[in-house]
Amino acid sequence: xxxxxMDDKSWTVRIxxxxxxxxxxxxxxxxxxxxxxxxxxxxAHRNPVDRSVPEIGDELAACRALEDLTLRLHEVTSDxxxxxxxxxxxxxGGAWERP
Numbered sequence: 001x002x003x004x005x006m007d008d009k010s011w012t013v014r015i016x017x018x019x020x021x022x023x024x025x026x027x028x029x030x031x032x033x034x035x036x037x038x039x040x041x042x043x044a045h046r047n048p049v050d051r052s053v054p055e056i057g058d059e060l061a062a063c064r065a066l067e068d069l070t071l072r073l074h075e076v077t078s079d080x081x082x083x084x085x086x087x088x089x090x091x092x093g094g095a096w097e098r099p
Contacts, residue, residue: 009033013069015062022046024057028065030073038076040069 016027028040042064044057 013066015065017058017061019054019057022048022057024054024061026058026061026065028062028069030069038069038073040065040067040072042066042068 010033012031014029014031016029018025022045024044024046026042026044028042030038030040042061044060044064046052046057
């Protein structure tokens with residue numbers, strides 16, 4: 001086994017939910033130790049013929065906010081890879097670009 005110590009990191013995702021009648025809005029905010037944040041948003045609307053079960057609206061809006069957060073974090077990561085990672089281009093000295 002390798003004697004290298006693994007560094008543990010902790011990122012926090014907070015979900016803020018707001019209800020207004022049949023509409024539920026959610027924001028999922030990812031915060032990293034260096035205070036970087038990424039925010040995803042989601043919404044749900046109850047059909048007036050459905051029973052009023054607020055937990056379902058909360059769950060659906062939160063799920064959609066987390067899906068949006070996932071896409072936004074992937075975009076940030078892709079941009080970082082293009083800007084900072086990979087071998088340097090020998091001609092220009094820059095990082096490889098996405099195809």
